[in-house]
Amino acid sequence: LKARLARELSRLTFERWRKQGTVQNSKFKSSTGKTIFGNSGFEAVEAALKTAVLATGKNGVIAFTGAYHGLGYGALNATHREHFRERFQSQLGAFGHFAPFPSCGSCQCKPKRGSKECGQLHDIESSLREIFYRQKIGAVLVEPVQARGGINIPDRKFLPLLRRLCDEHDALLILDEIYTGFGRTGAWFACEHSRVIPDLICLGKALTGGFPLSACVGRAEIMDRAWPLSNGEAIHTSTFLGHPVGCAMALAQLKELQTRRLPERSKAFGTYLLDQLRTLEVGADYQVLVRGIGLMAGVELRHHDDSPAMLEALGIIKRLLHRGFILLPEGEHGNVISFTPPLTISKPQLRRAVRALQTELFNLTPS
Structure with missing residues (x-):
């Protein structure tokens, strides 16, 4: 990747119409899809939101509790956590509507009688149908696995449910795979686990390797x-849209992912990581809940009364950082x-x- 970056930078750094080395001319070009490039993940989300309202004529968007889609004004309407929204609420639109996200990775939900599926899905479907009935919904925007929301992994029937409802109501299914894409969950894209094909997919992060x-x-x-083809000034554009250096790095990154079989490696090593994490022990004052898919795992720390152990989790993360391990606090309470x-x-x-984390868990004492 560094070699490809150096080669591109040795040429003209940015020129809007230079095609050599861009993704459009690559062997990865799709014969059935078209792309709007951006610079940051939230720009991809906002391009998807614009596409949805233009394609359907309906401005409503269903997102989910725990969702994180970025902090631009359009994306904020679909980002659930109040911490990010409250100071800007007066300037936000009212097109975002939230439904429950399955918490099957951490809940104790049981199937409905006579059914094998997650007991939450029936209730979630009812909530979704009510929103579709009351609002003019043009899109459903969802992360196949919530990352910032706390490594929340839904039942595999969740995405097929969304696909079916979108088809019924002439809405677009938008998958935010900015975090989960390019092998993170043990497949090229997380939607492959459910065999669901979206109408729009948002990509970023690992797309270029940096x-x-x-x-x-x-x-x-x-x-x-x-x-449609523009008769003048484009209504959606950006100065550095489709930057040739970024496109060159994306091509190099895709080649590395293929050559090294990194999505397959993520699946195998993810199983190994989960096996290691499930051996974690903690004192009687705390409990840990472990969940993951591919190399995307979360250890949720709670007190014995089931309340989130937010301060303890943050303390562990800070101490592990001093020992050379970079972990992040996720979830609404920052306790994952x-x-x-x-x-x-x-x-x-x-x-x-994992051993370093186990040491920290052994040393936990109630504050």
């Missing part, structure tokens, strides 16, 4: 319906310690990280 580039990719007929290591990590490195 350079600012994001993409909203959509089915060609939808993109053409939303964005997330493991999202590079897909090239080794098993000894994973073991050392």
